[in-house]
Amino acid sequence: MNDRFKASGLMNPMFPDEVSFGEKGVTFTVKKLxxxxxxxxxxxxxxxxxxxxxxxxxTIRVIPRMRPEIIINNFSKADAKKVKELILSKVQS
Known part of the structure; x- marks a missing residue:
């Protein structure tokens, strides 16, 4: 499973945030200038x-157990819902 989701380019066209799914975990990339x-x-x-x-x-907020929450912005509502579903399906299995 190597799904990848990018934030909308309308709010930040040069540096959109990303979510990448791997076998053991998920990577959240927050980009700035x-x-x-x-x-x-x-x-x-x-x-x-x-x-x-x-x-x-x-906006997607991921709450890890032992560190501060991770906030990623400007995703479409459909992508945000899919990201949440994918994370929760992996967390529960």
């Missing part, structure tokens, strides 16, 4: 996923 941050979290270390919907886009 001069830097980016990659956070890898094992599926077993995720305690929850929350989605905050605005009129056009969604």
């Amino acid at each position: 001069f830097r980016s941050t990659d956070n890898f979290v094992f599926y077993s270390d995720i305690s929850g996923v929350e989605i905050e919907n605005s009129m056009f886009f969604s």
Whole structure:
């Protein structure tokens, strides 16, 4: 399973956030102008996923067990829902 989701290019066309699924965990890439941050979290270390919907886009909050939450912005509502479903299906299995 190597699914990858990118945030909408409308809000941040040059540096969209990304979510990449792997065999053992998920990588969250938050991009800024001069830097980016990659956070890898094992599926077993995720305690929850929350989605905050605005009129056009969604924010995904991933809550790991032993570190601060990871926030990724500007995903379509459908992609945010799919990301949440994929994470929760891996966490529960």
